[in-house]
Amino acid sequence: MSSMKVNALARFLAVAACTAAAAGAAPAALAVPSFARQTGMACEACHTVFPELTHFGRVFKANGYTLTNLKQVRDVTGKKEELLELAQFPPLSIMAQISYTEMKTPVPDLAAEGAPGVAQNGTAGFPQQLSFFYAGKIAPNFGAYLQLTYANDTGTIGIDNSDLRFASAAVLPDNGTLTYGLSVNNNPTVQDLWNSTPAWGFPYAASNANVSPLAATAISGPYAQNVAGLTAYLYWNESLYVEAGGYRSAKQGVTNALTGAAGPLDGTTSNVIQGLAPYWRAAYEYNWSRNSLEVGLYGLDVKVLPGGTPSAPSPLIGPFNQFDDVAEDLEYQFIGDQHLFSVLATHIHESMTLNAAFASGASANPSDTLTTSEIAATYYYRRKIGGTLQYFSTTGTTDTGLYPAPLPGAAGVVTSANGSPDTRGWIAELNYLPWLNVKVSAQYTWYGKFNGGGSNYDGVGRNASDNNTLYLLLWFAY
Amino acid sequence: MVRFTLCLLGAAALIAAGSAARADEPDAAARAHAQHIAVTVCGTCHGPNGNSTQPKFPRLAGQNANYLAAQLKAFRAQTRGDPDAIGYMWGMASQLDDDAIEALAAYYAAQKAEPSASGASAAISRGREIYAKGVAAQGVPACSSCHGPDAHGLQDFPRLAGQHAQYVLKQLGSFQSNMRNVAIMHGVAQNLNVGDMDAVAAFLETQP
Numbered sequence: 001m002s003s004m005k006v007n008a009l010a011r012f013l014a015v016a017a018c019t020a021a022a023a024g025a026a027p028a029a030l031a032v033p034s035f036a037r038q039t040g041m042a043c044e045a046c047h048t049v050f051p052e053l054t055h056f057g058r059v060f061k062a063n064g065y066t067l068t069n070l071k072q073v074r075d076v077t078g079k080k081e082e083l084l085e086l087a088q089f090p091p092l093s094i095m096a097q098i099s100y101t102e103m104k105t106p107v108p109d110l111a112a113e114g115a116p117g118v119a120q121n122g123t124a125g126f127p128q129q130l131s132f133f134y135a136g137k138i139a140p141n142f143g144a145y146l147q148l149t150y151a152n153d154t155g156t157i158g159i160d161n162s163d164l165r166f167a168s169a170a171v172l173p174d175n176g177t178l179t180y181g182l183s184v185n186n187n188p189t190v191q192d193l194w195n196s197t198p199a200w201g202f203p204y205a206a207s208n209a210n211v212s213p214l215a216a217t218a219i220s221g222p223y224a225q226n227v228a229g230l231t232a233y234l235y236w237n238e239s240l241y242v243e244a245g246g247y248r249s250a251k252q253g254v255t256n257a258l259t260g261a262a263g264p265l266d267g268t269t270s271n272v273i274q275g276l277a278p279y280w281r282a283a284y285e286y287n288w289s290r291n292s293l294e295v296g297l298y299g300l301d302v303k304v305l306p307g308g309t310p311s312a313p314s315p316l317i318g319p320f321n322q323f324d325d326v327a328e329d330l331e332y333q334f335i336g337d338q339h340l341f342s343v344l345a346t347h348i349h350e351s352m353t354l355n356a357a358f359a360s361g362a363s364a365n366p367s368d369t370l371t372t373s374e375i376a377a378t379y380y381y382r383r384k385i386g387g388t389l390q391y392f393s394t395t396g397t398t399d400t401g402l403y404p405a406p407l408p409g410a411a412g413v414v415t416s417a418n419g420s421p422d423t424r425g426w427i428a429e430l431n432y433l434p435w436l437n438v439k440v441s442a443q444y445t446w447y448g449k450f451n452g453g454g455s456n457y458d459g460v461g462r463n464a465s466d467n468n469t470l471y472l473l474l475w476f477a478y
Numbered sequence: 479m480v481r482f483t484l485c486l487l488g489a490a491a492l493i494a495a496g497s498a499a500r501a502d503e504p505d506a507a508a509r510a511h512a513q514h515i516a517v518t519v520c521g522t523c524h525g526p527n528g529n530s531t532q533p534k535f536p537r538l539a540g541q542n543a544n545y546l547a548a549q550l551k552a553f554r555a556q557t558r559g560d561p562d563a564i565g566y567m568w569g570m571a572s573q574l575d576d577d578a579i580e581a582l583a584a585y586y587a588a589q590k591a592e593p594s595a596s597g598a599s600a601a602i603s604r605g606r607e608i609y610a611k612g613v614a615a616q617g618v619p620a621c622s623s624c625h626g627p628d629a630h631g632l633q634d635f636p637r638l639a640g641q642h643a644q645y646v647l648k649q650l651g652s653f654q655s656n657m658r659n660v661a662i663m664h665g666v667a668q669n670l671n672v673g674d675m676d677a678v679a680a681f682l683e684t685q686p
Contacts, residue, residue, distance in 0.1 A: 039569050040568060040572050042565035044565055045565065069570060069572045171518060175526040176526065179518075288531060289531065289533060
């Protein structure tokens with residue numbers, strides 16, 4: 001990687017979201033047969049087609065993944081208080097993604113800098129991702145979705161999306177229900193019940209061997225697996241959902257420079273959340289006949305200290321950058337025996353106050369905005385064959401610091417000629433499921449605009465459409 | 479005519495067996511537990527009071543307790559084999575003991591069935607006729623002879639009034655194919671054509 005590219009990325013890292021983070025936040029998959037083993041119910045009870053949840057799946061999640069129809073090893077007190085409920089077999093699952101990615105135009109080969117060489121096009125991922133899960137009940141009101149993932153880009157095994165829940169449900173005098181619970185999780189919206197929020201939104205699987213746009217909102221993944229959040233929620237009559245809580249940095253793979261221990265975090269660590277980042281969510285779901293419609297709001301307000309690296313430390317004091325995200329979402333589902341149709345949409349507006357970045361020159365403006373919109377329509381026939389079409393758009397303030405132009409002689413690709421984050425395009429995906437836990441997909445992403453431009457977007461002659469990507473995937477879980 | 483007589487004889491035998499097998503009334507604790515399960519677990523699909531709004535899942539409010547208990551036991555024993563029984567109910571019923579089954583059955587039997595669909599059409603009129611008189615030319619007996627003139631059923635014979643048409647239609651299909659293996663209903667359904675099934679289902683959905 002050229003030093004110029006490193007500098008550009010480093011500057012962007014200092015503000016918050018970066019291409020690497022966005023790539024790392026590519027949706028890790030939710031498809032867990034251990035839930036089916038635990039409940040004795042087929043995938044279709046909780047999913048239209050994995051990982052999209054049905055109403056029953058949402059209620060199962062809100063109840064802490066604890067519904068079980070397995071024989072239990074139990075212990076009780078003389079007052080019939082439950083002390084222990086262990087399934088005779090632990091709820092373990094495995095999941096694999098085998099993929100092939102081909103971009104319309106290869107990217108430059110940095111080993112041949114100054115020469116016309118290009119990197120090899122066509123990347124096989126075997127596996128792109130291999131995950132192990134504990135997903136199910138732990139105790140009568142306590143359940144877990146814990147995912148460990150090997151990924152081919154890091155070549156290591158690390159913690160993936162995880163969500164521990166305490167939950168219970170009360171019967172109201174009118175036979176209504178009030179479900180209440182707590183979630184401890186490591187990715188804002190991973191605990192959410194609908195697929196219209198980022199963590200479990202479309203695309204459910206994406207290439208990690210392509211080019212990602214520079215801009216991403218704080219709530220859409222840059223902090224995934226590097227935060228710990230505690231949220232509390234109420235779910236009334238399986239319709240009205242409210243949740244509030246906060247997130248704090250919980251870095252993976254960093255140590256305190258003085259003690260060598262896992263903490264406290266110091267100035268050798270970058271992008272550290274100051275205090276607690278508040279998270280909030282409100283949604284209402286209406287179900288009628290074969291249909292359900294959800295509309296909601298959610299948000300996250302993150303104050304980030306830029307910090308530094310072991311080689312270039314910077315104390316965790318002084319000005320910070322703030323990313324205040326407010327979003328709306330909508331999910332519609334029609335679930336018939338033959339035909340299934342759903343629409344997922346979300347619109348995220350981010351207000352950035354860049355005191356630290358502006359002071360250091362990493363941003364050109366003291367404040368910026370960023371807005372992302374996504375709408376996806378999915379159809380399946382008998383849960384066997386189907387597809388999704390999604391439109392996505394990012395717009396925002398032009399900022400030559402956050403979205404920098406290439407330095408003279410640099411390779412471009414992950415730069416912006418005009419300092420604009422604007423990106424838009426379409427994703428079309430076709431899926432075939434020979435069995436409910438095996439999916440074969442072909443996905444194509446078209447870019448009309450990328451990092452601010454259609455043609456020569458990077459300042460080195462690359463067009464947005466050069467980043468169009470074909471992604472073939474075999475995805476299964478057991 | 480022979481088939482019709484056999485059907486009635488079978489029905490009488492079922493009623494007698496069902497009456498003899500009926501368990502004691504659930505005690506207060508069992509009733510409270512059943513209500514909690516019914517509202518917080520079963521209710522997600524069947525509605526908290528058993529008046530499901532999703533046609534995939536049958537309405538259970540006001541259903542006859544004997545019939546409900548027999549079905550839950552059939553799910554538990556994995557002997558009821560229609561697709562949704564396998565996909566959903568085999569698991570859900572697998573750990574229910576007889577007391578819980580009786581209490582759940584009593585809970586739903588005690589719930590008030592809310593009105594389902596309403597309306598009038600040629601299909602509904604045709605369905606009413608089939609329900610009351612059968613289709614003599616095809617050897618299909620009158621549904622009312624077992625399920626009662628008001629379609630409220632009796633003991634082992636299920637209440638059909640107000641049931642989702644889609645659900646009734648799927649069950650008739652499962653009886654016809656023997657995926658749901660019930661000799662009496664296979665005999666009834668095997669000569670019903672799809673149009674007649676549609677008509678009967680549409681009629682039943684409108685019944686109070």
